[in-house]
Amino acid sequence: MSNPILFRSKFLFLFLFAIITTNISHAQSFIPFELTPQGHIVVKAKINGVEGNFIFDTGAGLTLITKTFSDKIGKLHKQDGSYTAFRATGEKLTVDLYDAKTVALGNFIEHNPVLTIFDVNLGPIDGLISLMSFKEQPFTINYTNKRIIFETNKSMPAIRKAGHTIPLQLEESRDKALTMAAYFIVNNKLTLQFLIDSGAGSNIYRINSRYITALGVDTANASKIAIPSEFNPKVNTIIYQANVKSITAKQTPAIQCQDVKASFIDGLIYDGIVSLNWIGKQVTFDMKKREMIVL
Incomplete structure (x- = not known):
């Protein structure tokens, strides 16, 4: 017959261990x-x-x-x-x-x-x-x-309740690469899908040059530069720089920037690319649920 004292001690240990590991699994880190x-x-x-x-x-x-x-x-x-x-x-x-x-x-x-x-x-x-x-x-x-x-x-429900949720579209390539995008309205005219790129830096707004005419951009008066690739200096990208009146998150009009200088890029494989910093001071991402939540 098992020793009841040992049994109670073992049960207490397992109970405390369960509490500790449960708390760890719910603890936020940063x-x-x-x-x-x-x-x-x-x-x-x-x-x-x-x-x-x-x-x-x-x-x-x-x-x-x-x-x-x-x-x-x-x-x-x-x-x-x-x-x-x-x-x-x-x-x-x-x-x-x-x-x-x-x-x-x-x-x-x-x-x-x-x-x-x-x-x-x-x-x-x-x-x-x-x-x-x-x-x-x-x-x-x-x-x-x-x-x-x-x-x-444990932390995500409160974030969703407090913030503005914007649907994300994920581009996952053969389980090897992953990026994300969302829909934005440019100049109250075009609804375009923009890659969200924290690696772009601050206040970056890049738009495919194919939309220059639709957005009424005057390329004759826009500045034009050629940027060499950091991976292959022989490859140059042509960029026109011009102002756009507004870029607004389709799902949440409160998320908007106005009168910003955008780069219109030849050969861009996306409708556009935006940096993250202007979207919000605190932005949460949940890839499994395909959500961006802005506080």
């Missing part, structure tokens, strides 16, 4: 970030336990590390296959894929991530952290407190 003068969100992250500085980039699609940082990590397993994608400007990129053990941002850890390596000089930046790490993890970008908060099942 990481601080720095905002560069250009408006890029820079976070500390660890890949295979090695820490670096990364841009938190919702438009990257695929997590990227520099060759210099990969040398610090050591050899990563290279997959046999590759991945071909197109940059927003239409520039074709074919990259090798590598298996890592972990990507960690504070207490949040993604196991067995897939990433790519580029031999490119990004200065003090070691790479880009993409949305692929957060397919199952809701998170909030808080510009006021400069935090990325990892939300829980």
